[in-house]
Amino acid sequence: MSYPFEIFDQSSSVINEGKVGWRCPSNIAIVKYWGKHGRQLPKNASLSFTLTNAHTDTYISYSENNKGRLSLSFLFEGKPNNAFEEKIKKFLESVTAFYPVLNRLNLEISSSNSFPHSSGIASSASAMAAIAMCICEIDQNTSGNENSEIDLKKASYLARLGSGSASRSVIPLLGAWGVHDKIINSSDLFAVDIDEVHDVFKTFHDDILIVSAAEKSVSSTAGHALMDGNVYSEARYQQANDRITQLKEILQAGDIDSFGKLAEDEAMTLHALMMCSDPSYVLLEPGTLDMIKEIRAFRQRTGTPIYFTLDAGPNIHLLYPDHVSAAAEKFVNQTLLPFTANGRVIKDKVGNGPQKLV
Ligand code: DP6
Numbered sequence: 001m002s003y004p005f006e007i008f009d010q011s012s013s014v015i016n017e018g019k020v021g022w023r024c025p026s027n028i029a030i031v032k033y034w035g036k037h038g039r040q041l042p043k044n045a046s047l048s049f050t051l052t053n054a055h056t057d058t059y060i061s062y063s064e065n066n067k068g069r070l071s072l073s074f075l076f077e078g079k080p081n082n083a084f085e086e087k088i089k090k091f092l093e094s095v096t097a098f099y100p101v102l103n104r105l106n107l108e109i110s111s112s113n114s115f116p117h118s119s120g121i122a123s124s125a126s127a128m129a130a131i132a133m134c135i136c137e138i139d140q141n142t143s144g145n146e147n148s149e150i151d152l153k154k155a156s157y158l159a160r161l162g163s164g165s166a167s168r169s170v171i172p173l174l175g176a177w178g179v180h181d182k183i184i185n186s187s188d189l190f191a192v193d194i195d196e197v198h199d200v201f202k203t204f205h206d207d208i209l210i211v212s213a214a215e216k217s218v219s220s221t222a223g224h225a226l227m228d229g230n231v232y233s234e235a236r237y238q239q240a241n242d243r244i245t246q247l248k249e250i251l252q253a254g255d256i257d258s259f260g261k262l263a264e265d266e267a268m269t270l271h272a273l274m275m276c277s278d279p280s281y282v283l284l285e286p287g288t289l290d291m292i293k294e295i296r297a298f299r300q301r302t303g304t305p306i307y308f309t310l311d312a313g314p315n316i317h318l319l320y321p322d323h324v325s326a327a328a329e330k331f332v333n334q335t336l337l338p339f340t341a342n343g344r345v346i347k348d349k350v351g352n353g354p355q356k357l358v
Contacts, residue, residue, distance in 0.1 A: 003098055004155045004189065008143035010101040017063035017247065018135045021357030024129035026054040026115070026348075027169045028206050028309060028317050029242045030263050032270050033177065035227035035236070040160050041188045043227065044240035045178030048168045051206060052351030056123070056298060057136055058111040058130035060357065062138050065106035073106040084111075090130065091162050098158070099135060101142050109134075110279050115208075115346055124220070128162030129155070129169035133354050134254070152353075156190035164224075167191040171204055172353035180241060182248045198254030202350055203322035207334055210344035211287040211314040218274070218281045220312045227279035240266075256321060260307030263319055267310040274312075285314040285338040292316070306331065 027048040035043035065071050070092055074085035088109065096102045111130065113123055132155045140146055152170050160167035160177070161230030161275050168191040176183045177191035185192050218226075227233045243262060250258045274281055288310070295308050295318070306320040318336070320328045337343050 003157075004190070005098075005151065005157065005168065008139055008145070012014075012300045013064075013142065013144070015064040015101070015104060015142050017061070018138070018141055019059065019061045019358055020134045020141070021057065021059040022130045022133035022137070023055050023057045023355040023357055024126045024133060024169050025051040025351050025353065026056075026123070026126040027051055027165065027175065028311065028319075029165065029168075030259075030266060030309065031240055032249055032266055033164050034224065034240075034270055034273060035233060036164060036224045038222070040164055042164060042178040043233070044237040045180035045183065045244050046165075046168070046240070047174065047176045047177060047194070047244055048165070049201075049204060049206065049350045050169060050171060050173055050175055050353050051348045054113075054126065054208065054346050055114045055346045056113050056126035057128070057357060058109065058134055060110075060134045060138065061108040062105050062142075064104055066104075067106075068103060069093075069259055070102045070105060070107070072109060075108075075110040077112045078110070091128075092135070095135075095158060099139050100345065101139055102135070105138070124163035125165040125169045126167035129159045129354065131162065132156070132159035132166065133170060138221050150354075153187075153192070155189045155354075156186060160190060163294075165220075170354050173197065173350055180244050182237060182245050194248070194251065197251045198325075200254045200256060200321050201251055201259070204350045205318070205320050205322065205325060205328065206348045206350075207318040207332055208330070208346040208348055209291060209316040209318060209332070209340050210346070211285045211291075211316065211339065212341055213344070216283060216313055218283070223277070223312055226279075226322060227273065229272060230277055232273065232276065236269070238268070249292070256305045260305060260319065263307050263309045267308060270312070271310060283313055284310075288314045288316060290339050291336050294339075297342070298331055298335065302327070304331070 012203040027050045031047045033046035076329045155170045156167045167177045174194045175191040180186045309317045
């Protein structure tokens with residue numbers, strides 16, 4: 001596999017113990033990644049807002065273990081979690097070619113989310129991004145590069161191997177992943193930032209209205225696999241790339257209405273693809289559709305630029321620019337809250353990406 005970054009060789013260095021910690025946000029895709037091939041390579045380019053409040057905090061204490069292979073323990077929200085531990089261990093063992101120091105380390109990992117796990121909020125995105133940032137820092141610290149900045153492209157590459165959408169969570173503001181002729185330096189291997197974005201999009205809100213916090217019936221990984229047999233898949237990949245071209249111009253121009261239309265069309269396309277997969281499945285809930293109707297009616301009635309998108313789950317992501325936040329708050333409280341699970345909303349905003357905790 002092509003690996004365009006430096007691989008540090010710590011084989012002759014003494015490993016001092018240490019601790020690192022990173023907070024990484026989730027992200028919400030406007031043009032969705034849906035379909036993959038090879039080792040976590042996307043079938044089309046995707047573009048997302050990096051968020052702020054929906055995040056994962058991950059701390060890793062590391063020390064030399066003299067076993068000749070990686071050992072680790074994993075606490076999720078303060079408690080041992082075997083399923084997650086196995087997943088992380090398998091993931092880290094799969095990247096020792098790029099991070100050879102891992103074979104000499106014992107890692108004590110502890111992680112917590114600011115939002116419910118597997119609720120359609122991309123918990124894998126923030127979780128894998130936070131682990132990737134931690135591993136990149138450990139790799140640097142153990143190779144005498146502790147004072148250099150972490151290369152976000154390198155961290156994005158590692159995060160992608162854990163979960164595709166995680167590649168975009170390390171990029172401040174807006175991240176794009178996947179080769180696209182309108183995005184400078186774009187790559188299937190890591191996400192990059194978007195230049196020339198109108199300031200209005202840097203103020204965008206994303207109120208995540210939780211319809212259900214239950215575990216998804218079909219995981220994203222299984223959903224991607226079903227795209228391989230979907231009769232619409234090739235047309236879809238072309239459509240996604242065309243939408244990135246349009247979105248790039250919309251972002252530059254600050255055209256909020258066109259942005260909203262494109263975001264909603266993408267959300268509907270994603271779920272339509274699920275419904276016409278074989279086997280077919282539906283992740284939308286009645287409350288999701290009720291809210292979609294209310295959002296469209298409110299917009300038509302008042303002209304307020306408030307739009308929605310959806311992730312691979314039933315929860316509504318309400319997107320709007322900061323200058324209508326008072327009207328949005330009133331609308332959410334009066335009209336949308338009754339459709340949520342116990343009034344659960346995560347009020348989020350476009351944000352600046354990874355934050356160092358230790
Ligand atoms: C609908 O990144 O969760 O959220 O690579 O298998 O971990 P894996 O899938 P994942 O898929 C996310 C799909 C999506 C759209 C998106 O975020 O682009």
